[in-house]
Amino acid sequence: MSISYSQLFWAGALAWFLFWPGPLAAQWQTRFEQSEGRQTVSYAEGMDFYEKLARAYPQTIRLVPQGLTDSGLPLHTVVFSYDGNFDPAQVRAQNRPVWLINNAIHAGEPDGVEATRQLMLALAQNPELARQTVVVAIPFYNIGGVLNRNQTTRVNQNGPEAYGFRGNARYYDLNRDFIKADSRNALSFAQIFHTWQPQLFLDTHVSNGADYQHVMTYIATQADKLGGPMGHYLRLFFIPQLEQKMADRQFPMCPYVNAYGRNPFPDGYPQFYDLPRYSSGYVALFACLGFIAETHMLKPFAQRVAATYALMRSMLEMSEAEGAKLTDLQKKQYQSQAQKDSLKLDWEVRKDTARRIAFAGYASRRIPSRVTTGERLFYDRTQPVQGEIPFYEFFSPIRPVQKPMAYILPQAWTEVLERLQASGVQWKRLRQDQEIPVEVYFIENYQTRTAPFEGHYPHFNTEVRSEKQLLTFQKGDYVLWVNQPAGRYLVETLEPTAPDSFFNWNFFDIILQQKEGYSDYVFEDLAEQLLKEDASLRTQFARKMQEDQAFAQNPEAQLDYIYQHSVYREPGYRRYPVFRLHQELPLATE
Ligand SMILES: [Zn+2]
Known part of the structure; x- marks a missing residue:
C-alpha cells in the first residue's frame, strides 16, 4: 500500500x-x-x-x-x-x-x-x-x-x-x-x-x-x-x-x-x-x-x-x-x-547541478503589513504544497593551497599552541637554536569586518605573497608535521587565507602594526643616497612614479616606498609568524 x-x-x-x-x-x-x-x-x-x-x-x-x-x-x-x-x-x-x-x-x-x-x-x-x-x-x-x-x-x-x-x-x-x-x-x-x-x-x-x-x-x-x-x-x-x-x-x-x-x-x-x-x-x-x-x-x-x-x-x-x-x-x-599534496581551503555552491528532493511546504505570498509601512511574508497553512525541488548540494573548491611538510611555530604564540594542543595536534620541539630555510608569508591584503562578530573583528579576503628565507629559530620552538591525524586541522587554521584561519580570527593582528618608523627629515638624506647607490631600486621607483598617478603626487608615500624597499624595513612587519617547511631537514628535535 x-x-x-x-x-x-x-x-x-x-x-x-x-x-x-x-x-x-x-x-x-x-x-x-x-x-x-x-x-x-x-x-x-x-x-x-x-x-x-x-x-x-x-x-x-x-x-x-x-x-x-x-x-x-x-x-x-x-x-x-x-x-x-x-x-x-x-x-x-x-x-x-x-x-x-x-x-x-x-x-x-x-x-x-x-x-x-x-x-x-x-x-x-x-x-x-x-x-x-x-x-x-x-x-x-x-x-x-x-x-x-x-x-x-x-x-x-x-x-x-x-x-x-x-x-x-x-x-x-x-x-x-x-x-x-x-x-x-x-x-x-x-x-x-x-x-x-x-x-x-x-x-x-x-x-x-x-x-x-x-x-x-x-x-x-x-x-x-x-x-x-x-x-x-x-x-x-x-x-x-x-x-x-x-x-x-x-x-x-x-x-x-x-x-x-x-x-x-x-x-x-x-x-x-x-x-x-x-x-x-x-x-x-x-x-x-x-x-x-x-x-x-x-x-x-x-x-x-x-x-x-x-x-x-x-x-x-x-x-x-x-x-x-x-x-x-x-x-x-x-x-x-x-x-594529497594540496588542500582546498574554501568552497562555493554550484548552481549548475542539484539533487531533486521531496519537499513539503506551504504556499506563501507577500501581503501588506498591519504593523509597518512595508509588506510581510505570509504562509498559508491551508494550502500545503509538495513536490520535488532542487537542492544545491554540490560545491566547488575556490582556494587550493600546497601543503607544506611542516609548520614551524615560535613558542611565543601560546594562545595558538593552547588551541592546537586541545585539538590533538602532535609536535616536536627544537632541541637547540637552529637556522632553517623556510617559506615565509607576507600579508599583502585583507579586509576586516566593521562590526564585532563573536568578540572579534574577523578578517576576510586575505591575500599573501611568499618568500624563501633562512631564519634562526630558538630552542623549544614547535615543529608541526602536517602528516598526522590533525593535519587537515593544521592547514585550515594555520594557512592565513583559509576562511577560519587563526589569522582571520585575529590571533596574529599584532603583526599588522609597524613598531618602528623614521623621521621624514632625517630619512630624506638617506633615501637620496639609497636611490643613488641602488640601481634596481632607482628603476622600480621611477616606474612606480610613471605608472601610479596618485603616488606621483604623494611625497609621503614616495618616501615610504623607498623605506619599505630598503634594508631598514622592519622584518617582522606583516610577516606571518608561522613558517612553512618543505624539505626533510636534519632537524634537532626532542
Ligand atoms: Zn541552534
Whole structure:
C-alpha cells in the first residue's frame, strides 16, 4: 500500500504519541513527562536523572566530568557501552564505532536534551539496541546558557514553557567557537572529541526561518568539502539511508531550509556551508560524519522531541549496521588526506547541478503589513504544497593551497599552541637554536569586518605573497608535521587565507602594526643616497612614479616606498609568524 505525502505528515503530527516512552516508572519521570511534554528539565534535574541512571545501571552507563565551562561548572559526558568497556583506546582496539551527541549548544533549543534522556534510558533498559556502538552524549554543552532560564528569548518557538539562552556564560555563541575557542567550553569539547575520536557526530538544534511541513530537517557536513572516501559514502549511502529511516518512522526529513524567511518552493535552496567554526565543520576536519538536527520551531515541543528521538534511533541503527564500515572508513579517510599534496581551503555552491528532493511546504505570498509601512511574508497553512525541488548540494573548491611538510611555530604564540594542543595536534620541539630555510608569508591584503562578530573583528579576503628565507629559530620552538591525524586541522587554521584561519580570527593582528618608523627629515638624506647607490631600486621607483598617478603626487608615500624597499624595513612587519617547511631537514628535535 502506498501512502500519500499528506498522509505521511498527518502521521508525523501524531507520531510523538507513538514514540512517547509510555508509562515510565516514577523514578524516571521528570517535569518533561509530568507536563506531557510542555516543559524541559532544568540543569539540576537533568544531571540528577543521569546520576540516578548511572547508579541504577553501572554496568553500561557512566557519567563522566570532563573539562570546565565558562559557567564554572564542569562539562559531563554520559557514556553507554554494551560490554562495560569505557576506555576509549580499548574501544578503538575493538574496532567499535563511537557516536558523539552534543546537546543544548543553543540552550533555548532543548529538544536533544529530552531526546538524549529518552535514548540513554532506552539503552540502559534494552542494551541490545547498541551492541557495537559506544554512545557518548554531552547532556548540556552550554551550561551557562541552560542556567540562564527564561520564557522570552525564543520568541518564535513553540515551547517548551521555559528554556535556556543562546549565549553562554560570557555571551558567546558556542556554535561559532570551535576554531577560535574563546570559551572554555570549546577547549573542553575538543578534549572530549579527541579522547573518543568518534566516526559519527550529532548536534541538536531547533530551526529559525521559513515555515514548512517537515518536523525534522538536518545539516550534514558538506560532502565535497569532507572529501575522500567518507565524502562519497556520506552522500551516496549514509544520507539516503538515514532519510529513508526517518520516512519509515513517519518523520520525512529534508535538508535544513537555508532560505531565511522565504518559502523555497519551488525554487529550491542551497546547502548550508558548514565552516570549521561550526560543530559539524570542525568534526569533519577529523574524519567524522557531522550532523546537525534542526527541528522546526513552529511544531510543538513534544513533537520536536519525538522527531529528534526518531533521528537518534535512526542514526543508532545506521551505526550498528555500519560500525565496521565506519571505523574502516575513518582510517581510509586519514590515509587519503595524507596522500594529497594540496588542500582546498574554501568552497562555493554550484548552481549548475542539484539533487531533486521531496519537499513539503506551504504556499506563501507577500501581503501588506498591519504593523509597518512595508509588506510581510505570509504562509498559508491551508494550502500545503509538495513536490520535488532542487537542492544545491554540490560545491566547488575556490582556494587550493600546497601543503607544506611542516609548520614551524615560535613558542611565543601560546594562545595558538593552547588551541592546537586541545585539538590533538602532535609536535616536536627544537632541541637547540637552529637556522632553517623556510617559506615565509607576507600579508599583502585583507579586509576586516566593521562590526564585532563573536568578540572579534574577523578578517576576510586575505591575500599573501611568499618568500624563501633562512631564519634562526630558538630552542623549544614547535615543529608541526602536517602528516598526522590533525593535519587537515593544521592547514585550515594555520594557512592565513583559509576562511577560519587563526589569522582571520585575529590571533596574529599584532603583526599588522609597524613598531618602528623614521623621521621624514632625517630619512630624506638617506633615501637620496639609497636611490643613488641602488640601481634596481632607482628603476622600480621611477616606474612606480610613471605608472601610479596618485603616488606621483604623494611625497609621503614616495618616501615610504623607498623605506619599505630598503634594508631598514622592519622584518617582522606583516610577516606571518608561522613558517612553512618543505624539505626533510636534519632537524634537532626532542
Ligand atoms: Zn541552534
